[in-house]
Amino acid sequence: MAPEAEPAGAPTSSSQRLKGTPPRRNGPPRTERRTGEGPPPGTIALEAVSPVVDDGDHPARRLVGETVRISVDVLKPGADLLDASFTLRGPGEAGGSEQFLRSVGNARWEGEFIPRLPGLYHFTLSAWTDRYQTWIAGISTWMDAGEEVSQDLAPGLEILRAVLPQLSGKDRTEAESVLAALEGGDLVKAVRRAGADPLRELVRRFQPRPDRIDSSKEYPVRVERVRAGFAAWYEAFPRSLGASPERSATFREAEERLPEVAAMGFDVLYLPPIHPIGMTARRGRDNRAPAAPGDPGSPWAIGSSEGGHQAIHPDLGTLEDFDHFRRRAEELGLEIALDLAFQCSPDHPWVREHPEWFYHRPDGSIRYAENPPKRYRDIYPLDFGNPQWRELWTELSQVVRFWADQGVRIFRVDNPHTKPFPFWEEMIGEAQRAYPDLIFLAEAFTRPKIMRHLAKLGFSESYTYFTWRNEANELREYFLELYAPPLREFFRPMLFVNTPDILPPVLQRLGRPAFQVRAILAATLSPLWGVYSGYEFLEGDAIPGTEEYRDSEKYRIVHRDPSTPGNLRPLLTRLNRIRRENRALQPGASIGFFPVDQPRLLGYHRSSPDGKNHLLVIANVLPESTVESMVDVPLEALGLPEGAAYRVRDLLTDEVYSWTGRRNYVRLDPAFRVAHVLRVEA
Amino acid sequence: MAPEAEPAGAPTSSSQRLKGTPPRRNGPPRTERRTGEGPPPGTIALEAVSPVVDDGDHPARRLVGETVRISVDVLKPGADLLDASFTLRGPGEAGGSEQFLRSVGNARWEGEFIPRLPGLYHFTLSAWTDRYQTWIAGISTWMDAGEEVSQDLAPGLEILRAVLPQLSGKDRTEAESVLAALEGGDLVKAVRRAGADPLRELVRRFQPRPDRIDSSKEYPVRVERVRAGFAAWYEAFPRSLGASPERSATFREAEERLPEVAAMGFDVLYLPPIHPIGMTARRGRDNRAPAAPGDPGSPWAIGSSEGGHQAIHPDLGTLEDFDHFRRRAEELGLEIALDLAFQCSPDHPWVREHPEWFYHRPDGSIRYAENPPKRYRDIYPLDFGNPQWRELWTELSQVVRFWADQGVRIFRVDNPHTKPFPFWEEMIGEAQRAYPDLIFLAEAFTRPKIMRHLAKLGFSESYTYFTWRNEANELREYFLELYAPPLREFFRPMLFVNTPDILPPVLQRLGRPAFQVRAILAATLSPLWGVYSGYEFLEGDAIPGTEEYRDSEKYRIVHRDPSTPGNLRPLLTRLNRIRRENRALQPGASIGFFPVDQPRLLGYHRSSPDGKNHLLVIANVLPESTVESMVDVPLEALGLPEGAAYRVRDLLTDEVYSWTGRRNYVRLDPAFRVAHVLRVEA
Secondary structure, three states, X not given: OOOOOOOOOOOOOOHHHHOOOOOEEOOOOOOOOOOOOOOOOOOOEEEEEEOOEHHHOEOEEEEOOOOEEEEEEEEOOOOOOEEEEEEEEOXXXXXXXXXXXXXXXXXXXXXXXXXXXXXXXXXXXXXXXOHHHHHHHHHHHHHHOOOOOHHHOHHHXXXXXXXXXXXXXXXXXXXXXXXXXXXXXXXXXHHHHHOOOOHHXXXXXXOOOOOOEEOOOOEEEEEEOHHHOOEEEEEOOHHHOOOOOOOOOOHHHHHHHHHHHHHOOOOEEEEOOOOOEOOOOOOOHHHOOOOOOOOOOOOOOEOEOOEOOOOOOOOOOOHHHHXXXXXXXXXXXXXXEEEEOOEEOOOOHHHHHOHHHEOEOOOOOEOOEEEOOEEEOOOEEEOOOOOOHHHHHHHHHHHHHHHHHOOOOEEEEEOHHHOOHHHHHHHHHHHHHHOOOOEEEEEOOOOHHHHHHHHXXXXXXXXXXXXXXXXXXXXXXXXXXXXXXXXXXXOOEEEEXXXXXXXXXXXXXXXXXXXXXXXXXXXXXXXXXXXXXXXXXXXXXXXXXXXXXXXXXXXXXXXXXXXXXXXXXXXXXXXXXXXXXXXXXXXXXXXXXXXEOOOOEEEEEEEOOOOOXXXXXXXXXXXXXXXXXXXXXXXXXXXXXXXXEEEEEEOOOOOEEEEEOOEEEEEXXXXXXXXXXXEXXX | OOOOOOOOOOOOOOHHHHOOOOOEEOOOOOOOOOOOOOOOOOOOEEEEEEXXXXXXXXOXXXXXXXXXXXXXXXXXXXXXXXXXXXXXXXXXXXXXXXXXXXXXXXXXXXXXXXXXOOEEEXXXXXXXXXXXXXXXHHHHHHHHOOOOOHHHOHHHHHHHXXXXXXXXXXXXXXXXXXXXXXXXXXXXXHHHHHOOOOHXXXXXXXXXXXXXXXXOOXXXXXXXXXXXXXXXXXXXXXXXXXXXXXXXXXXXXXXXXXXXXXXXXXXXXXXXXXXXXXXOOOOOHHXXXXXXXXXXXXXXXXXXXXXOOOOOOOOOOOHHHHHHHHHHHHXXXXXXXXXXOOEEOOOOHHHHHOHHHEOEOOOOOEOOEEEOOEEEOOOEEEOOOOOOHHHHHHHHHHHHHHHHHOOOOEEEEXXXXXXXXXXXXXHHHHXXXXXXXXXXXXXXXXXXXXXXXXXXXXXXXXXXXXXXXXXXXXXXXXXXXXXXXXHHHOOOEEEEOOEOOEOOHHHHHHXXXXXXXXXXXXXXXXXXXXXXXXXXXXXXXEOOOOOOEOOOHHHOOOOOOOOOOOOOHHHHHHHHXXXXXXXXXXXXXXXXXXXXXXXXXXXXXXXXXXXXXXXXXXXXXXXXXXXXXXXXXXXXXXXXXXXXXXXXXXXXXXXXXXXXXXXXXXXXXXXXXOEEEEEEEO
C-alpha cells in the first residue's frame, strides 16, 4: 500500500542518537543478527564511487593541476536530507582533510580537488543525515500549512545546543539568540534565522553525525606530472646524431643536433639503449649473422666487458658526456628518456657474476632467447623467477635508481609484457616513491588485456595499436574505446607513428601524404604522440612483406641530412605548436566523431574541458585520391545553435572558411592537403 | 624493440619451483618491496569475474536448476599455457569442490554449475601455469623444426615424476612407460604419448601448481527456488471472496473461490494483510474520515484489541481456517503470499506493550505517519532506530518466522524503502537461512537507486515502473535496462498490471483493449507478472485526475460476479498457459527489440536459452486505433537464414501465418486484436 503509509521525513529521535558513535563502514551486507548494544546500524549506503579502477584495487590516474572530480551515490530510505564529504590524504600524509560534497540530483554527490604535487593520493567518502536541514525543511512545511509546531521544535533545539560549544564570537551570539527565539519568540522568524547562513553552514559543519557511514576502503588516485599525459616524443639513436655514417657519434657531437629536435617542438628525446653492446653473436647489417667487422650491433644486446645497464657505450662517451648532453637538452626544453631493456647480451657482466639470474639447460649452459622454432643467440633473457630473484629484482630497481640519480626522469620500458606483473608493481611503486616525477612508458605490443593490466600496475603511458588502425572506422572504434571508461581512468595512449620495429604498410604504400596524415592523426587523437627519426624524411623502404625497415638503423649508423628538400619538419613543427596552443588537444579534452558522407574520411571534434576551445579534424585517412564530401558538424558539442554561421580556421594553413549550420563541404586532395585541422571561431 | 627479444615460452625452471607454495591471492598491487624468502610472487592476474554484483559485496541471483556460468580473465605475461578452475561451496558447506574452467579465447575462461538446492553459494577462482602442456607444445615445435631436444626434456620428466605417486593401475603403468621412453627411446613417439589422454588429463589434474593464484575473495551467488523467478500472481482481498458486499467473507467461504483463480493458471495468490484492523481513526468508504459504522477499514491499518501481526482478523476466521485455506490452495497449485506491512494502527497491542518502538512528540504522545503537510492518523510508523531497536527487529523477524511456521513461503513487503537497509539485510538473511525456500517481493515504489539497492540486499523480486511505461519507446528503453548488466544479475522485475493503489491512466482512458494489451505485455516481458482482482472485469473507474480506484476496495468489501460477460478470464488463462508452454517466456530467456515502421507498435522477440523456442510479440501498445505496419523480423536471433520462409503461429488465436524473410506485414485493429504473440515454427 504505497503512497499513504510513508512515514514522516525526520521524526524526533531520541537524544541518545546524537552522541558520536563509531561510524559504520560501507560494504557487504551482514545477514547475521546484530547485538542490541549501542545504537542501531546506520541506514545509509554508498555506491558507484568514481573515479575507481577495479573497485579500488588499482589507482585511477590523473595529472598535476587537473581537476579530479570525486562522486558517489548516497542512498537512504525515506525522505531525510543527507550530507556527504570526501576526505583526501595526499602523498605521504598520515591523516586527511575533509571537504563537503554537493548533491547533483538522482542521489549523486560530487566534489573535486586539484592536486599540486605528483604522488599517490587516497580518498574516502562519508555520508550522514543532515538532521538540521531535515528539521528546518519539515517545520517550515508545517508552518507554511498553518499548523501548530511547538511539538516539532525539539530536534532543532537539540542540534543547536550540541553545536553551540564549537562556536565563538558573533556566530555564537547568533546561535544563542536563535535558540532563545525558538524557545519563546516569533517562531516563523526564528526558524527563518535558523536556516540562514552563516549559522546554517556552521551547523552543517559541526552538527553531530550519529549515522555517519564511511566507504569501506580508501580509493587510490595516482597523480603524475603533466608530461606523463601531455608530450611529443622524438626517438633518435644517439650514435646516428653525428656527421658520418661511418662511426658512432659521441654525446658531445650529438649535442649539436639537439636544437634541431627542440625546434620541431618536441618535449622528450627518447634514446634507445646507450649501453655497451655485446660482441658474442652480434647481429650485422640488416640483421645478418654473423656481423661483419665494424658493424655496431643492436643497442638492445646490452652488455659487454665494458659494462652493463649502468654503463655508457664508450663510443658515445662518458657519464659526464651524457650528463652534459642531458643538461643541454633540458636547456632547450627537451627531456631525455632512456630505454629500460631488461635483457642481456652473452657478454654482459651479470652473466659472469650472476649466472643464476638466467635460464639454464640441463647441461649447465645458459639459454638464449627463443620463441619456438626461432632462437635469438645474441640475447639472454633474465629469469625473473630464479631462486635468487630478490637479488635480481633489487639490482634492476638499482638500475632505475642509478639513472634517476643521473637526472633521468623518463623511461621507455622494452617488452614489459614478458616480465612478471609483480616486478613492475614493485619496481615502479618504489621508484615513484623515491622520485615522484618519474614517468614510465610501456612498450607492450601484446594482447589488449595484458597491455591494460600493465597500465593498471603503474605504467604512466602505453604504446597502442595505432599503427595498425588505418581505416576510418577502425580508428573511430579504437579511440572511442580508449576514451571511454574503464580505459580512460588509467590508460594513457601514446601514439608513435613509427618505431625502429614498425614501418607501417600504409607509409610504405602511399608515401608522403600517408606520412602527413598519420602525423596529423597521432598529434590530434591523443595528447601523447611520438615520431622515430627518419619519419620526417619520409623513410619508407621496408623488407618486402614486412614492417621492418630495410637495412634497419637497429644494426647500423644512419646519417640523415636535415636539409633534405620536402622533408616534414615544418609539418611536425606546426603540429607541435598547434598542440601547445589548443587546450582541445591537451589532457582532459573530449573527443567525438561526427558523420561524414564519404566513409573514407574521418571526422572528429576535440573540445577543451572548459568548452572554450574546439577543433574539427577531417582527415583523408588513406590518402590515395581526392575525396570530396559533405560533413555533419556537431553543433551541440561546439555550443553553436542550429543554423549558426561561424568561421573555421585551418591551423595547418591559416586559411579561414565561413561555414553555416551542420552540413558543410570539404575537399581533400592529397597533392595539396590530406586533412583539415579547423579551429572553430564562432 | 618488440618482436625479437621475447623470451621462450617455458624455459626450464629450477625444481624448487615445483614444490607446493602458499597460493597468492589476487588483489591490489603491492608496491612495497617483497622479501626474498621463498619463491617469487606469482605472475598471474585474475580480472573481470562474472557473475558478480558490486565486486562481490552482494550476491548475484540465480534460480535452482538454472545453469550458472562462471567466467574470468586469466592474464600472464609471456606465452605459457595456463589452466584455471573454480571452487564451489554450497549452502552450509565448509569446504568446496573444484572444477576446471575451459579457455574460450581472448584470455577468458568459463565453467558452470547447476544448483539443485536454494541457498547461498560461494565460488572462488584459481589459475596457474599448465607447465605440462606448455612443455609439450614447446618441445613438439622444436621437434617439428627438426631440432635436437635432449636438453628440453627436463621439465616434462620432472612433472611426470611428481605426478606418478598420485596414479595407480593402468594410468601409472602408462606414465612409467612414457617416462622410460622419454629417458631413452623414440622421442617423437614418447612426446606424442605424453600429450595423449588419459595421461594428459591426469597430469592436468595432479601436476604441481607452484604459481597458483586464487581470487582475493569468495563471490556469493544466492540461489532461490524457481518460483522466485517464474510466477503469475493474483492479488485478492480475502474478505471480498464471498457472496455478499455486506459482510466479510471468511476463509472457509473464500476457499470456494480458489478453483476459479487456479483455473486462470495463476501460481501465487497474494492476500493483503489478514490481521485485525484498528478502530481508532479508521478510514471509511472512499477514504472518508471518520468511518461510518460497519465500514471494514483498510487492512493496512494493522492491529486491534484482537491482536496484531500474528493474529487473523476474526471476520476471516481462525488460524485453523487460514491453514485449511492455504492447504486447499496448494492442492490447486496455488501458493499463498502474505503481506508484510510493518506499521500499526493506534490500537495495535505493540502500542500498549512497547510504546518505545514508536516515534514520540515531546509531550509523550505517539506520532502518527506524516508527510508534511499530510497526516495519516490511522497509522503509527515504527521507529526502527529507537533505543530498543534490537527487540523490535527481533519481533518483526518473529512475525516472518510465525507465518513461515504456518506454511507461508512467500511475502510481499509493503514499503520496504521506508525502513532501514540493515533491517532487510538481517531479516531476509536470517529468514532464508532458516527457510531457504522463502521468497520476498519488494513493493518499493521509490527512486530507482533505492529500488535496486533493496534488491541487492536480498529481495527476491521487485515491483517496477511498468505501470508508468506506456509508449513503445519507453517500454523498449526500460526493458533493455532491466535485462542488461548490472541489473540482470540481481534484479527480478515483477510486472503488476494494476494494484489496489494504481489504476493506470491508460486503462481508465482506453478501456478493454488497453486491459488486453497491458496484460499481454506484462505476461511476455518478464517471467514474473501479476494482476490485482477486478482487472479481469475491466474495472477502470478512478477518482478523476488520479490513479486511485473510485470507492476503492481498500476501504470496503467488493462483490464481483465471475460470470460477467466479456470478462478477460479467458485471456489471462491463455497467457498463463502460453507462459508455461514456452521456455522463451521463462527465466534465462533473452529479449531483443526489432524495428517496426510504425512507432506506435512495439516489437520484441523472446528466445529460450537453448535457442529452440522463439516468440515474436508485436503489440499496439496504446490501442486507440488500428495500426498497420511492416515489421523487421530479426532473422539472426531466430537462427533463420536471410530470405527464409517460415510459419508463425499466433498463440493467442491459434492462427498460422506464412512469413518470408525480414519484412512482414501486421495489422492490429483493437476491436479484434491488440497484439500478436507469434511462435516461430521454422
